[in-house]
Amino acid sequence: MTANTRAARLPAAALLLILVWLVVYPLLLVLLEGIQGPGGWTLAHVHEFVARPTEWEALRGSLIISVASVVLAALVGIPLAVLFARYDFPGRRILAGLVALPAVLPPLVGVVAFLFLYGESGFLARAVQAALGLEEPPWRLEGAPAILLVHAYSMYVYFYLLVRAALLSLDGAQLEAAASLGASRGRTLRRVVLPALRPALTGAALLTFMTALASFSAPYVFGGGYRVMTTQIVATRLNGEEALAMVETMSLTLLAVLALTLFRDADRDPARGVGKGTAPAPVRVRRTLARAGLAVLGWGLAVLLLLPHLTLGLVSLVPVGTWTVEALPPAWTLGNYATLVRDPVRLRPLLNSLALATAATSASIVIGLAAGILVVRRRAPGRRLIELLLGLPWAVPGTVFAIALATAFSVHQPAAGRWILVGTVWILPLAYLVRSLPLTSRTTLAGFRALDPSLDEAAAALGAGRWRTLTAVTLPLLRPSLVAGGTLAFVTSLGDFVTSIVLYTYDTRPISLEILSSLRQADVGVAAAYGVVLMILSGLVFAAAADRRTSAG
Amino acid sequence: MTDRFLTLEALTRRFGDHVAVNRVSLTLARGEILALLGPSGSGKTTTLRLLAGFESPDAGRVLVEGADVTGLTPAARRFGMVFQHYALFPHLDVGANVAFGLESLGVRGDELDRRVTKALALVDLAGFEHRRIAQLSGGQQQRVAVARALAPEPRVLLLDEPLSNLDPTLRERTRRELRDVIRRVGITTVLVTHEQEEAFDLGDRVAVLREGRLEQVGTPDELYGAPATPFVARFVGRASELRGRLLGRTSEGARLEVEGCVWTVPTGDSARSEIAPGAAIQILLRPEALWLAPLHPGALAATVLERRFAGASALYLVRTEAGTLLEVGGPGAAATAGDRVGLAPSRRSGGGIHLFPT
Numbered sequence: 086m087t088a089n090t091r092a093a094r095l096p097a098a099a100l101l102l103i104l105v106w107l108v109v110y111p112l113l114l115v116l117l118e119g120i121q122g123p124g125g126w127t128l129a130h131v132h133e134f135v136a137r138p139t140e141w142e143a144l145r146g147s148l149i150i151s152v153a154s155v156v157l158a159a160l161v162g163i164p165l166a167v168l169f170a171r172y173d174f175p176g177r178r179i180l181a182g183l184v185a186l187p188a189v190l191p192p193l194v195g196v197v198a199f200l201f202l203y204g205e206s207g208f209l210a211r212a213v214q215a216a217l218g219l220e221e222p223p224w225r226l227e228g229a230p231a232i233l234l235v236h237a238y239s240m241y242v243y244f245y246l247l248v249r250a251a252l253l254s255l256d257g258a259q260l261e262a263a264a265s266l267g268a269s270r271g272r273t274l275r276r277v278v279l280p281a282l283r284p285a286l287t288g289a290a291l292l293t294f295m296t297a298l299a300s301f302s303a304p305y306v307f308g309g310g311y312r313v314m315t316t317q318i319v320a321t322r323l324n325g326e327e328a329l330a331m332v333e334t335m336s337l338t339l340l341a342v343l344a345l346t347l348f349r350d351a352d353r354d355p356a357r358g359v360g361k362g363t364a365p366a367p368v369r370v371r372r373t374l375a376r377a378g379l380a381v382l383g384w385g386l387a388v389l390l391l392l393p394h395l396t397l398g399l400v401s402l403v404p405v406g407t408w409t410v411e412a413l414p415p416a417w418t419l420g421n422y423a424t425l426v427r428d429p430v431r432l433r434p435l436l437n438s439l440a441l442a443t444a445a446t447s448a449s450i451v452i453g454l455a456a457g458i459l460v461v462r463r464r465a466p467g468r469r470l471i472e473l474l475l476g477l478p479w480a481v482p483g484t485v486f487a488i489a490l491a492t493a494f495s496v497h498q499p500a501a502g503r504w505i506l507v508g509t510v511w512i513l514p515l516a517y518l519v520r521s522l523p524l525t526s527r528t529t530l531a532g533f534r535a536l537d538p539s540l541d542e543a544a545a546a547l548g549a550g551r552w553r554t555l556t557a558v559t560l561p562l563l564r565p566s567l568v569a570g571g572t573l574a575f576v577t578s579l580g581d582f583v584t585s586i587v588l589y590t591y592d593t594r595p596i597s598l599e600i601l602s603s604l605r606q607a608d609v610g611v612a613a614a615y616g617v618v619l620m621i622l623s624g625l626v627f628a629a630a631a632d633r634r635t636s637a638g
Numbered sequence: 639m640t641d642r643f644l645t646l647e648a649l650t651r652r653f654g655d656h657v658a659v660n661r662v663s664l665t666l667a668r669g670e671i672l673a674l675l676g677p678s679g680s681g682k683t684t685t686l687r688l689l690a691g692f693e694s695p696d697a698g699r700v701l702v703e704g705a706d707v708t709g710l711t712p713a714a715r716r717f718g719m720v721f722q723h724y725a726l727f728p729h730l731d732v733g734a735n736v737a738f739g740l741e742s743l744g745v746r747g748d749e750l751d752r753r754v755t756k757a758l759a760l761v762d763l764a765g766f767e768h769r770r771i772a773q774l775s776g777g778q779q780q781r782v783a784v785a786r787a788l789a790p791e792p793r794v795l796l797l798d799e800p801l802s803n804l805d806p807t808l809r810e811r812t813r814r815e816l817r818d819v820i821r822r823v824g825i826t827t828v829l830v831t832h833e834q835e836e837a838f839d840l841g842d843r844v845a846v847l848r849e850g851r852l853e854q855v856g857t858p859d860e861l862y863g864a865p866a867t868p869f870v871a872r873f874v875g876r877a878s879e880l881r882g883r884l885l886g887r888t889s890e891g892a893r894l895e896v897e898g899c900v901w902t903v904p905t906g907d908s909a910r911s912e913i914a915p916g917a918a919i920q921i922l923l924r925p926e927a928l929w930l931a932p933l934h935p936g937a938l939a940a941t942v943l944e945r946r947f948a949g950a951s952a953l954y955l956v957r958t959e960a961g962t963l964l965e966v967g968g969p970g971a972a973a974t975a976g977d978r979v980g981l982a983p984s985r986r987s988g989g990g991i992h993l994f995p996t
Contacts, residue, residue: 542692543725545712548742548790557738561729 090464097465100455104474106502107519111489112338112481118492119331130328134336143312144336147298150232150313151344154297155290157237162244162289165386169245170252173367174379180387181249187390188242190623191580192302193597194616195239197604198393200226200306201400201613203234208396231307236297238390243292251285291348298341299482301583314340315484319587322488334488338481345480394620401613421610425618431611434599435618441595442578445517449574450567452522453529457563461533462541472530479523487587490516513593516584521574528573532566572630576623642704643668643826644794649698651684658684660850661698671820671827672855673841675834677873681850682830683798689828690719690796702793713742715794718787718825722799724779726771732758732782733767739790757789758782760819777808784816788823795820797829801836813839834874846870868994871922877992878964880921884913884993892993896921897960899938903983903991913995920994925953925967927990928981937980940964942973956981 119130134140169181187195202208205222213223226234255278263273304313314337322330401421403414425431456475460468478486494506494515506512540562544554560567582597589598596619603612644666651659659681666672674682687693689700691712699708707715718739726735736754737745745753758764761781766774774782780800787795800816801809817840820827831837837844838858845855846869854866865871868879882896891904913919933939940956943963952970956979957963966981973979983991 537723537725539721539723539725540727542690542712543719543721543727543786544738545692546690546717546719547739547786548713548716549738550713550742553742558727562727 090466093459093463093465096455097459097463097467097471100452100459101467101471101474103452104471104522107515108474108477108522110502111486111493114493115331115334115485115489119328119335122328130332133329134332139312140317140333140336143314143317143333144340146229146312147314147337147340150229150236150300150304151294151297153229153233154236154240154300155293157233158240158293159244159286159290161237161241163248165241165245166248166252168379168383168386170249171368172379173369174376174383176380176384177367180383184387184390185242185246186394187239188246190239190394191576191582191597191619192239192300193582193600194397194580194619195393196235196302196306197600197612197616198397199235199238200604201609202393202396208399227307227309228311231309232300232303232311232313235303235307236300238393240293240296241390243296244286244289247285247289247292248282251282255281287348291345294344294348295341295480298337298344299484299583301482301484301586305586315482315583318484318488322587330488331492334485338485341480341482341485397613397616397620401610401617403610403613405608405610421614422618424611425614431599434594434596434615437593438579438595438597441514441517441593442575444514445521445578446525446571446575448514448518449521449525450529450571452518453525453570454563454567456526457529457533461530462538472526475526476523478519483520483581483583484587486519487516487584490519490584491587507588508590510590510593512588513585513595516588517578517581520581520584521577524573524577525567525570528566528570529563532563535566536562568630572626576626579622579626580619641667643670643702644828645699645701646685646689647699647701649685649688649695649700651681651688651693652696657850659688659695662847662850662852663698664845664852664855666826666828669824669826671829671840671842673837673844674828674830674847675832675837675841675844675873676847677832679849680847682832682847684850685847686796686798686828686830689794690717691715716790716792717794717796718790718792719796720780720783720787720798720800723803724783726779726782726786728771730771731767732763732769732771732774735771735782736767736786736789739786743790753789757785760788760823761785762815776804777812780804780812781815784819788819788825793826795823795825795827797827799830799832801831801833816840846873848873863989865922865992868920868922868992871992871994876925876965877922878925878962878966880923880962880964881996882919882921884915884917884919886915894919894921894993897938897958897962899936901938901983904989913993918996920996922992922994923964924990925965927984928964928966929984930954930956930966930968930972931980931982933978933980937982940979940981942975942977942979945973945975954979
């Protein structure tokens with residue numbers, strides 16, 4: 086243990102304490118509440134959980150949805166990745182970026198966009214209804230198929246991004262070597278390409294599975310009678326069955342941890358790439374017809390994938406009550422946006438979300454920085470635990486954390502580290518902070534690891550103290566990582582729905598809840614306008630971040 | 639040595655069970671250049687980091703002009719350091735990099751500009767203030783690193799493998815320039831290298847380290863001519879190894895028995911008094927210490943395996959009857975592969991044969 090490491094003991098202990106309090110303690114309290122009754126310890130709630138068929142139905146539903154989402158997302162994402170990584174056609178570059186867009190948009194916005202496009206009173210249903218002269222809408226967007234459609238539509242991006250990156254980092258020389266050794270195309274694919282893609286495939290599958298398992302917006306809006314655990318927990322809690330909700334929360338956590346462990350084992354891959362190669366050049370399609378065909382395919386897919394979001398834009402321009410049975414809206418106006426800005430009551434959620442996201446992101450970056458210094462630079466004792474705790478909120482579904490925080494901070498027991506925060510302005514930023522810890526810490530830690538430690542030493546040798554080294558050398562060099570992590574955290578907090586619906590108060594209501602209540606009041610145009618504002622804000626933040634990154638390089 | 643400017647006193651540094659630096663003591667005079675030479679893992683870089691203050695020793699002290707600096711932070715020591723990969727700040731331009739240490743000292747305004755200009759002129763980079771680091775070649779980056787380290791006028795300059803990052807073709811020229819700059823400034827310098835040529839060329843004295851211990855410290859001539867240990871003999875210059883026995887000492891030198899032959903070798907350091915006559919010995923031979931002749935009585939019979947051409951002379955790889963492999967120097971046409979030859983101590987060599995107890 087170096088002197089550096091020793092001196093880091095105290096700050097590391099402080100950081101661990103904060104993380105345990107924020108991340109582990111609330112989950113632990115959920116567990117305790119689940120096995121406690123008025124008369125002390127009891128397994129009554131667990132028995133009740135096991136005995137109810139609806140609980141098993143919800144667990145099974147979550148599992149089925151998650152597995153099916155992985156399959157569907159792979160079916161959309163992998164061909165798309167191959168198309169954009171291997172073939173060259175007009176517009177390839179722009180489209181390659183555009184089709185990644187759904188990943189950066191808040192899930193609720195995607196769900197609402199879907200509703201407007203494919204829902205029973207959506208754009209498409211009306212067109213079909215009008216074309217066939219039907220009395221009733223031709224379909225209802227409901228249940229498992231609806232959830233899966235939304236999931237496939239948004240989660241393909243994981244497969245698309247990871248597989249495309251893996252394809253682009255393939256060593257072209259390896260393919261040529263396989264060909265020169267007499268391997269057929271099929272054998273090359275099986276023995277060379279697929280093994281190289283395996284880490285990307287398992288990674289994308291894990292991301293999709295965890296996201297689908299934690300998904301709340303789609304089942305909440307489209308689920309109908311179909312039970313999944315995330316919505317079940319919120320419903321049970323609304324019914325006043327607190328203890329049962331705790332058991333449900335634990336069951337969902339266990340499912341998530343189990344999935345994570347299984348995937349971890351599958352990902353132990355000894356055949357990681359050795360050395361860097363040059364990516365094989367994209368196949369330049371020469372025949373004009375094939376080229377045109379690919380371009381049409383690429384553009385067609387991109388439009389299809391982005392159509393819901395375009396629909397959202399369209400709906401946001403329709404005045405209240407004017408669009409009833411027509412296939413296309415009869416009137417266009419910016420009135421919905423005007424309502425949003427002029428009416429202080431409706432503007433409030435927008436300002437709330439911005440303030441909450443800013444507060445949570447700032448705190449999250451500070452914690453990420455502290456962790457980077459302690460874990461990477463000082464190699465503080467307990468650094469593995471710090472890193473584990475920072476990553477944990479990623480593995481635990483948002484609903485679980487929302488319930489856990491609601492449980493932990495609804496009691497006044499300062500001695501036990503519990504205060505009444507539920508119902509105050511503090512609970513939402515705290516929840517957003519916990520949820521964004523994995524995002525900022527991952528990029529910050531990676532940034533610190535990529536930073537040559539001798540830069541710090543050089544500053545020290547040149548007489549700079551800790552503070553000057555941090556502000557003049559470390560922070561400027563970490564800026565790209567901080568911006569990347571901060572952007573993700575900010576956009577995630579800005580569009581958060583899953584924790585907000587459990588923890589919000591009227592005064593802190595965020596955009597997502599305003600969208601929901603506008604929908605409930607059939608104020609469709611304003612809901613869409615909020616969705617568009619959220620999309621644009623997210624997009625602007627990302628664009629600004631990308632701009633800063635390039636100008637910093 | 640008259641003045642002791644920098645003293646390392648029994649420095650020890652452990653990493654767990656591994657002793658990286660083991661009681662290393664060294665003294666440098668003002669303005670002296672010392673090269674720490676050793677293979678990787680010998681503790682030379684750790685020694686340098688102990689000097690810089692990036693590591694603290696488990697035992698021992700570092701003194702500058704008699705004052706203990708062991709407990710001081712790197713910043714407080716006022717030592718300049720050039721890092722192996724230079725560690726230039728990529729987000730600052732050349733001028734800001736060089737100014738960094740001066741700003742720590744509170745130098746501002748015109749004085750700052752003047753001293754940055756001066757430091758850059760010293761390394762022949764006048765006018766490079768506003769270049770970005772990424773725009774510089776490897777050699778230029780190395781010179782900026784030197785200018786940055788020297789600008790605050792440190793008491794000691796530390797260099798960690800200063801040339802290892804350069805193209806081989808650039809290395810020799812840069813080495814010469816580096817030596818000139820250090821001499822001109824007259825700064826006391828410690829440099830780390832694993833290349834013997836670099837150590838000999840740059841260092842007034844060279845300290846050879848092995849597994850954390852100091853094997854020998856001396857001028858290049860002393861190390862080559864009188865290696866203190868078989869390790870130094872092998873690590874500094876070329877050396878082959880034979881086993882034998884010391885028969886006795888005469889006025890002409892030491893009499894050795896080597897694989898059935900009796901050789902008389904000139905006395906030098908080879909007549910080590912601690913080796914008793916009759917004792918088994920390890921003999922380390924420089925290529926020039928042996929004479930390659932046609933097979934004759936009294937010579938050690940060997941077969942030439944390979945001839946490596948080196949201009950006017952050649953290096954012969956030979957195998958003795960007992961199977962020992964030796965490198966022997968000789969004229970370019972002395973033998974060809976497959977020849978049977980006789981080996982004997984070269985008459986003109988005053989040394990090149992070093993005896994060690996086994």
